Amino acid sequence: MEAVAKKTMKQKVNNVLGANPLDARFSIALFIVAFIAFFIGGVLGLLQGLNRAGILELPTWLNYYQVLSAHGVLLVLVFSTTFTIGYFYAALSHTLGGLLSKVRKLGWIGFGSMVVGVVFVATTIIMGDASVMYTFYPPMAASGWFYVGLVFLVIGIWLCAFGAFINVADWRKKHKGQHISLLAFFAVGVFVLLFFGSIGVTIEVLMIIPWAFGWTDTINVLLSRTLFWSFGHTLVNIWYLTAVSTWYIAIPKIIGGRQWSDTLTRLVVILLVVLNITGGFHHQIVDPGITEGIKFMHVFMSLSIGFPSLMTAFAMFAIFERSGRKKGAKGLLGWIKKLPWGDVRFLAPMIAMIAFIPAGAGGIAQTNNQLNTVVHNSMWVVGHFHLTLGVTVVLSFFGVAYWLIPHLTGRVLTPQMNKLGVIQTLVWTVGMALMSGAMHYVGLFGSPRRTSYTTYGDNATALGWDPYLLLLAVGGTLLMVGVVLMVYIAFNLMFFAPKGQTEFQIAEPEENAAPTPKWTERWTLWIVLMILVVSMAYVIPVVDMIVNAPPGSPPFRTW
Amino acid sequence: MKMHRSEEIWLIIGVAILVISMAITGYQAFALDMGTPSGLETIDPQKVDETAPFDKPGVYKTGDNEYEVVMTLQIFSFTPMDIEIPAGAKVTFVMTSKDVVHGFQVAGTNLNAMVTPGHIQRATQNFDEAGEYLVLCNEYCGAGHQMMSTTITVK
Numbered sequence A: 001m002e003a004v005a006k007k008t009m010k011q012k013v014n015n016v017l018g019a020n021p022l023d024a025r026f027s028i029a030l031f032i033v034a035f036i037a038f039f040i041g042g043v044l045g046l047l048q049g050l051n052r053a054g055i056l057e058l059p060t061w062l063n064y065y066q067v068l069s070a071h072g073v074l075l076v077l078v079f080s081t082t083f084t085i086g087y088f089y090a091a092l093s094h095t096l097g098g099l100l101s102k103v104r105k106l107g108w109i110g111f112g113s114m115v116v117g118v119v120f121v122a123t124t125i126i127m128g129d130a131s132v133m134y135t136f137y138p139p140m141a142a143s144g145w146f147y148v149g150l151v152f153l154v155i156g157i158w159l160c161a162f163g164a165f166i167n168v169a170d171w172r173k174k175h176k177g178q179h180i181s182l183l184a185f186f187a188v189g190v191f192v193l194l195f196f197g198s199i200g201v202t203i204e205v206l207m208i209i210p211w212a213f214g215w216t217d218t219i220n221v222l223l224s225r226t227l228f229w230s231f232g233h234t235l236v237n238i239w240y241l242t243a244v245s246t247w248y249i250a251i252p253k254i255i256g257g258r259q260w261s262d263t264l265t266r267l268v269v270i271l272l273v274v275l276n277i278t279g280g281f282h283h284q285i286v287d288p289g290i291t292e293g294i295k296f297m298h299v300f301m302s303l304s305i306g307f308p309s310l311m312t313a314f315a316m317f318a319i320f321e322r323s324g325r326k327k328g329a330k331g332l333l334g335w336i337k338k339l340p341w342g343d344v345r346f347l348a349p350m351i352a353m354i355a356f357i358p359a360g361a362g363g364i365a366q367t368n369n370q371l372n373t374v375v376h377n378s379m380w381v382v383g384h385f386h387l388t389l390g391v392t393v394v395l396s397f398f399g400v401a402y403w404l405i406p407h408l409t410g411r412v413l414t415p416q417m418n419k420l421g422v423i424q425t426l427v428w429t430v431g432m433a434l435m436s437g438a439m440h441y442v443g444l445f446g447s448p449r450r451t452s453y454t455t456y457g458d459n460a461t462a463l464g465w466d467p468y469l470l471l472l473a474v475g476g477t478l479l480m481v482g483v484v485l486m487v488y489i490a491f492n493l494m495f496f497a498p499k500g501q502t503e504f505q506i507a508e509p510e511e512n513a514a515p516t517p518k519w520t521e522r523w524t525l526w527i528v529l530m531i532l533v534v535s536m537a538y539v540i541p542v543v544d545m546i547v548n549a550p551p552g553s554p555p556f557r558t559w
Numbered sequence B: 001m002k003m004h005r006s007e008e009i010w011l012i013i014g015v016a017i018l019v020i021s022m023a024i025t026g027y028q029a030f031a032l033d034m035g036t037p038s039g040l041e042t043i044d045p046q047k048v049d050e051t052a053p054f055d056k057p058g059v060y061k062t063g064d065n066e067y068e069v070v071m072t073l074q075i076f077s078f079t080p081m082d083i084e085i086p087a088g089a090k091v092t093f094v095m096t097s098k099d100v101v102h103g104f105q106v107a108g109t110n111l112n113a114m115v116t117p118g119h120i121q122r123a124t125q126n127f128d129e130a131g132e133y134l135v136l137c138n139e140y141c142g143a144g145h146q147m148m149s150t151t152i153t154v155k
């Protein structure tokens, strides 16, 4: 109890002083990059949507696949990663009493490295030398500089991860026997995943660079794909874990409730970290060169990641119900009326959570091998990740932006801006529902992903997709309105909103909470367990891919 | 660490659904032989044209209303094109890529496989209903990817 009292005291001090300006500047820099990437990515998304509906023919100097490569890189790699790092650095600064100056320095160097990486990647894509999608499957080969850019990007991420570890280790040394804050605990989980999850793809890129520059002749295609997805899948869950952190910590505060059980929340983080990386195989369910036995083991690996999400679903409803009852809600569902629906800081992440119910169910279905053959590489999958990423993650991030940006810049979210935010959220929700719904449907009828508008020579099946693709474009157009509104709001909160104090949203711990057991802090153990699970999943197939490898492939430039 | 009774029940139901879905998937894959395409044989991707059976791509009758289609995929076409087979035929596709990664998908069926250079992919399907099926490449393979298609006519 005393610890709690002390913590709230510190929070109060923090709130009066506002954010540490040096730390705030770092997070804001990352958010600026994030929202610029979001804006450009959104414009490109609209071009794709209009093209796929057959409404817009792209000029010869702007190829569909070039546009799609940029859309994927900007939104998946740049927007999500920069937002995540900006948010967690702000969280570490706020809950650990400021960043160490060497950590801030490390962060800036990492940021610089990421910017250099993005410049390389973007330039090669714009020059038409890297229309290989963000997955860059060999033996399609981009300009070698594209991959060099990726190396810089990864190094930047690692530096930021190490900075976070150093800051947390330092705090723990100075606060022996205490738990790091729950938000910092999430941050450690995310940075552990960012670091370990990107080792595989780094090895892949280091194999590709000499091959792309022509210094080596051939490459192992299957191994490259496998290494890529050990990362690609983990990245997805990093944003998910980031979104979840705001559900557990900020949302209860915004609705006037309290946190869920601290221990169970930390357990969710631990489970997601330990179980995550191996999910990558569910992107290779119809690949050759992997036995059915291994593929079946991976059904288990992927489904097990669903378990912590089941825990989260329960926790969320429990938080809502408890806080509703405290405000006098009656009956089974009376608490719904007690939720602050008009507050965008609640509305946006709430819709994010609701979207995860169908999104998660779709994910569970498509990871079951035979069901995957129905939808693999079809537009269904694109619909799936515009729900998970485009709604669940993105609206959770926006929910954070509404209070974190003004907190960092010493400004406030005005009622007018809140109302605009509510409109943004609704436009975004309707747009995504139309676009993602159309994508899911048309995918079931066979329309493939990553394919510019085509009727395959007026094939009857392909012509049957057109009405859905038109709906997709309608949704995409609404989304563009949402993009413009959100970018306007974000930059307004950074530079133009009225000055004032905005609190960092952290809910009070559960009432009568039992003390959190010491074992939750044993990160070495969790990392060892994670490595064990990864080994169980990867050692046999990867050794097989190397030992029984076919002759490799030379590079191809097919665009 | 105490959990509420209702949370335990919720988690047990959830896990049960996951386990059942996995059991069905395993039963279909191993008992009913419905596993996903997982060809394990390898081939030199730079010598596809000289390597049997891909030196003679085509449709081969292998049994009573059973066929084998030996197929190469290359930018931006399938070989052979415009396949014809009788209704009720059981067809096994044996495929490899001569260049980059391609996909093999037959709209309206569950035929869906990655075809990567260096591996020989296999997928089997019963074509019971007559009609024209659209075959398309569902992995981005270059500038003409949207043109990479053919048909299977079942009569």
Ligand code: HEM
Residues within 6 Å of the ligand: A041, A042, A043, A045, A046, A048, A049, A052, A068, A069, A071, A072, A075, A076, A079, A080, A133, A134, A135, A382, A385, A386, A389, A390, A394, A448, A449, A450, A451, A452, A475, A476, A477, A479, A480, A483
């Ligand atoms: C204005 C908003 C958006 C529109 C109109 C849009 C539209 C599209 C379309 C039409 C595709 C391509 C389908 C294909 O040919 O395969 C696509 C792909 C994709 N989108 Fe979006 N999108 C939007 C926002 C987002 C957001 C916010 C994210 C994630 C944060 C996102 C992530 C992706 C990814 C990862 C792909 C796949 C790229 C690939 O296959 O390599 N999109 N989007």
Ligand SMILES: [Cu+2]
Residues within 6 Å of the ligand: A232, A233, A236, A279, A280, A282, A283
């Ligand atoms: Cu995944």
Ligand SMILES: [Cu+2]
Residues within 6 Å of the ligand: B074, B075, B076, B101, B102, B103, B137, B138, B139, B140, B141, B145, B148
């Ligand atoms: Cu192709």
